[in-house]
Amino acid sequence: MPGINPDFLCHHLMVDPKAKPVIQKRRKFGEDKRKAIVEETKKLMAAGHIREIQYPTWLANVVMVRKSNGN
Numbered sequence: 001m002p003g004i005n006p007d008f009l010c011h012h013l014m015v016d017p018k019a020k021p022v023i024q025k026r027r028k029f030g031e032d033k034r035k036a037i038v039e040e041t042k043k044l045m046a047a048g049h050i051r052e053i054q055y056p057t058w059l060a061n062v063v064m065v066r067k068s069n070g071n
Contacts, residue, residue: 021057029062037062 029037044050 023059024061027061
Protein backbone atom coordinates (compact mmCIF):
# COMPACT_ATOMS: atom_id res chain seq x y z
CA MET A 1 0.00 0.00 0.00
CA PRO A 2 1.50 3.34 -0.99
CA GLY A 3 2.71 5.40 1.94
CA ILE A 4 2.95 2.49 4.39
CA ASN A 5 6.31 0.91 5.05
CA PRO A 6 6.01 -2.86 4.36
CA ASP A 7 8.23 -3.49 7.40
CA PHE A 8 5.43 -1.99 9.51
CA LEU A 9 2.43 -3.69 7.92
CA CYS A 10 2.34 -6.55 5.44
CA HIS A 11 -0.26 -9.30 4.96
CA HIS A 12 0.51 -12.82 3.79
CA LEU A 13 -1.95 -15.64 3.32
CA MET A 14 -0.88 -18.45 5.62
CA VAL A 15 -2.24 -21.74 4.29
CA ASP A 16 -1.85 -24.95 6.24
CA PRO A 17 0.16 -27.33 4.01
CA LYS A 18 -2.22 -30.12 5.05
CA ALA A 19 -5.30 -28.17 3.90
CA LYS A 20 -7.22 -29.59 0.95
CA PRO A 21 -7.47 -27.06 -1.93
CA VAL A 22 -10.93 -25.62 -2.56
CA ILE A 23 -12.04 -24.78 -6.08
CA GLN A 24 -15.43 -23.12 -6.30
CA LYS A 25 -17.47 -23.51 -9.46
CA ARG A 26 -17.07 -20.35 -11.55
CA ARG A 27 -20.03 -18.03 -10.97
CA LYS A 28 -21.52 -16.13 -13.90
CA PHE A 29 -22.35 -12.43 -13.44
CA GLY A 30 -24.59 -10.18 -15.50
CA GLU A 31 -23.03 -7.48 -17.68
CA ASP A 32 -23.60 -4.68 -15.13
CA LYS A 33 -22.02 -6.62 -12.27
CA ARG A 34 -19.13 -7.77 -14.47
CA LYS A 35 -18.39 -4.14 -15.41
CA ALA A 36 -18.50 -3.10 -11.73
CA ILE A 37 -16.09 -5.91 -10.79
CA VAL A 38 -13.63 -4.94 -13.53
CA GLU A 39 -13.84 -1.24 -12.63
CA GLU A 40 -13.28 -1.81 -8.90
CA THR A 41 -10.45 -4.28 -9.57
CA LYS A 42 -8.68 -1.73 -11.80
CA LYS A 43 -9.02 0.93 -9.07
CA LEU A 44 -7.55 -1.36 -6.41
CA MET A 45 -4.69 -2.45 -8.68
CA ALA A 46 -3.88 1.16 -9.65
CA ALA A 47 -3.78 2.14 -5.97
CA GLY A 48 -1.41 -0.74 -5.25
CA HIS A 49 -3.80 -2.43 -2.80
CA ILE A 50 -3.97 -5.67 -4.79
CA ARG A 51 -1.95 -7.38 -7.49
CA GLU A 52 -2.61 -10.19 -9.91
CA ILE A 53 -1.41 -13.61 -8.83
CA GLN A 54 -2.19 -17.12 -10.00
CA TYR A 55 -3.18 -19.93 -7.65
CA PRO A 56 -3.95 -22.88 -9.92
CA THR A 57 -5.24 -25.04 -7.05
CA TRP A 58 -7.40 -22.44 -5.26
CA LEU A 59 -10.34 -20.49 -6.69
CA ALA A 60 -12.84 -18.28 -4.87
CA ASN A 61 -15.56 -16.26 -6.55
CA VAL A 62 -16.18 -12.54 -6.05
CA VAL A 63 -18.87 -11.75 -3.48
CA MET A 64 -20.68 -8.48 -4.22
CA VAL A 65 -22.41 -6.68 -1.34
CA ARG A 66 -24.55 -3.58 -1.78
CA LYS A 67 -23.51 -0.64 0.43
CA SER A 68 -25.94 0.58 3.09
CA ASN A 69 -26.54 3.74 1.00
CA GLY A 70 -27.77 1.59 -1.91
CA ASN A 71 -24.69 1.83 -4.15
